[in-house]
Amino acid sequence: MVKKRMLFAGLMLVLSVFLAACTEKEKTGEGEKAPDKKDEGVGIEEITEVDPKEASLDFPHTVSNKEPVIEDGELTVGLVSESPFEGMLNSVFNSSESDARVMDFFDENLLSYDGDYLITNDGAATYEMSKDHKMITLKIKDNVNWHDGEPVKASDLLYSYELLGHPDYAGDFYDATISNVEGMPAYNEGKTDKISGINVIDDKNLTITFTEASPTILSGIWSTPTPRHHIGDVTTGEVTMEEIMSSGKIRVNxxxxxxxxxxxxxxGESVLYARNENYWRGKPSLKSVFLKVVNPSSVVELMKKGEIDYASIPADQYLNAKKLENVELLAGVESTYAYIGFNLGKWDEKKNENVMDPTKKMSNKLVRQAMWHAMDNETIGKELYHGLRIPANTAIPTAFASFHDGDNEGRPYDPEKARTLLTEAGYLDVNGDGFRETDKGEEFVLTFAAMEGGKKVEPNAKFYIQNWADVGIKVQLVDSRLYEYNEFHELLKADDSNVDIYQSTWGTGSDPDQEGLYGRRAALNYTHYTSEKNDELLIAGTSEQAFDTDYRRDIYNEWQALMIEDVPVAPTVYSYALLAVNNRVVNYSIDPGSELWLYEMGVSQEKSVVAK
Known part of the structure; x- marks a missing residue:
């Protein structure tokens, strides 16, 4: 499934939309700032602006090379990151975007997706939905085998659900879609050792029954099996959850x-993939694929030399990349948005849910509203990212054309409005130092967590710090530094009390349902925001009535308005993602509606094209 992921990237591009979208159709291939801008070297540059609308028209979605694919070609992929990949190479346990990109070449869903992110019968399994939309029947196609030759069984998909719902599961994907499986809550609470809603008929067939009918089933159903015979069986006590997560069966082999x-x-460094000669669709074009971690600062030079065949290009290197004659730039709008998150509470281990804490520094929504109005996202997009970032207005990105509310302006840059809101909240500069105190007259200093990810991240963070200083809010980076990818991830998961606000990026996945990111029991809800109205709208957005697109659109418009009012997060920018592809690459597309599949991707000559 296209899972919702948090991209811990301070506006750093990884192989996100491209490989994620392609994997879900099994094709080509689913972040955070003193006050004086000049003194702090904010680094806003004068450059030639690029109109993103024009840019999107200029960039193709499919490579233009139509030459024949050579036999036994080899391809090198750059995984652009300043950090090693974690190596949790199993969909149930993975929470890292880099690991997801590593898995794209060998992992696969049973069900495929179309250009609208809805499941189809083009994948390794077919499906039928019952008339009441509460039961789905899956049938695995012939010759669908694990890499060790064992057949992929219906019980392997059951095993994924048994892991996701296990009482000891500590991953991120036990969400409303999973808990909607009939009998899953009782299984999750340890009251039974069977999931009553999943019936394995035989090795090829199973049914999944849901408690509530929901359109999320058609775009968010989990269909990635787990090889029970390979990693061991938790349900029999053969292995424990902890043993699986540290096992070489998912980290090395x-x-x-x-x-x-x-x-x-x-x-953490590289992966060599070999052709799966017995792949169920047919023999892959490439003999091998070599993936290696590439630092964002060196990716353009490596592309120039032909040392990698494709990689994401950070927007801050766009001007250099577009000069290369040996590569073709593909581009599209990501189903992601960057945002500033506000720490509003904590994760309650006993209740297994997010809980708001009124003593948190960011508990006053007028202050949160003011901080959003204070951010000059248009200047960030134009000056730091060459126009390939545009101001975000809501928490549902434009990639969801049917559900993004383009008529709601969100909270545009308006420093005067920000000052008015802060004054209304009672936050005044009592001592005349240029920074406001709280409504109780106490010092108000916010700690800001941001992470590494390209040379523009620090100027980006400091620019926002300056924006907030301009309206009288004092903000400082946590530990006066940027955090490494994995370190940043752990900082947020640990509910570190030193973090008042943070900057990151949501990868929203294939489903406009927001429960997995903002739900009361969502592990990825790092703001810990909850409200009864939020609960109500999230439930309505995935209800049986929401099979009516117009109804669902109205619900999500209301939800977007709620988020703009309550501001648990302040969306900052939507991104145009760039991918550089060597001119020898054939049969590659980033269009989720393309008919090209990963196994068809190849090369038209033995060696990569090198720039002159």
Whole structure:
């Protein structure tokens, strides 16, 4: 499934939309700032502006190379990141975007998706939905085998659900879609050792019954199986959850049933994939694929030399990348948005849910509203990112054309409005130092967590710090530094009390349902925001009535308005993502509606094209 992920990238591009979208159709392939801008070297530059609307028209979605694919070609992929990949190479346990990109070549869903992110019968399994929309029947196609030759069984998909709902599961994907499976809550609470809503008929067939009919089933159903025979069986006590998560079976020697299988892993650094000769769709075009972690600062030079065949291009290197004659730039709008998150509470282990804390520094929504109005996102997009970032107005990105509310302006840059809101909240500069105190007259200093991810991240963070200083809010980076990817991830998951606000990016996945990101029991809800109205709208957005697109659109417009009023997060920018592809690459597309599949991607000559 296209899962919702948090991209811990301070506006750093990884191979997100492209490989995620393609994997879900099993094709080509789913972040955060003193006050004086000049003194702090904010780094806003004078550059030639690029109109993103024009840019999107100029950039193709599919490579233009139509030459024949050579036999036994080899491809090198750059995984653009300043940090090693974690190596949790199993969909149930993974929460890292980099690991997801590693899995794209060997992991696969049973169900495929179309250009509207709805499940189809083009994948390794077909489906039928019952008339009441509460039961789905899956049938695995012939010759769908794990890389070790064992057949992929219906019980392997059951195993994914048994892991996701297990009382000891500590991952991020036990959400409303999973808990909607009939009998799952009782299983999750340890009251039974069986999930009553999943019936394995035989090795090829199973049914999944849901408590409530929901359109989320058609775009968010989990259809990624887990090889029970390979990693061991938790349900029998053969292994524990902890043992699986540390096992070489998923960290060093993972298996899938995709077009390529893992031949060798250098942990955190690289993966060599070999052709899966028995892939169910047919023989893959490439003999091998080599993926390696590439620093954002060196990706353009490596593309120039032909040392990698494709990689995401950070927007701050767009001007350099577009000069390269040996590559083609593909571009599209990501189903992501960058945002500033406000720490409003904590995760309650006993209740297993998010809980608001009125003593948190960011508990006054007028202050949150003011901070959003204070951010000059248009200047950030134009000056730091060459026009390839545009101001975000809501928490549902434009990629969801049917549900994004383009008529709601959100909270546009308006420093005077920000000052008015702060004064209304009682936050005044009592001592005349240029910074406001709280409504109780106490010092008001916010700590801001941001992470590494390209040379523009620090100027981006400091620019926002300056924006907030301009309206009288004092903000400082946590520990006066940017955090490394994995370190930043752990900082938020640990509910670190030193973090008042943070900057990151949501990857929203294939489903406009927001429960997995903002739900009361969502593990990825790092703001810990909850409200009864939020609960009500999230439930309505996935109800049986929401099969009516007009009704669902109205619900999500109301939800977007609620988020703009309550501001648990302040969306900052939507992104145009760039991918550089060597001119020898054939049969590659970033269009989710394309008919090209990953196993068809190949090269038209033995060696990469090198720039002159």
């Amino acid at each position: 993972p298996i899938g049933f995709g077009p390529y299988k893992v031949a060798e892993i250098i942990p």
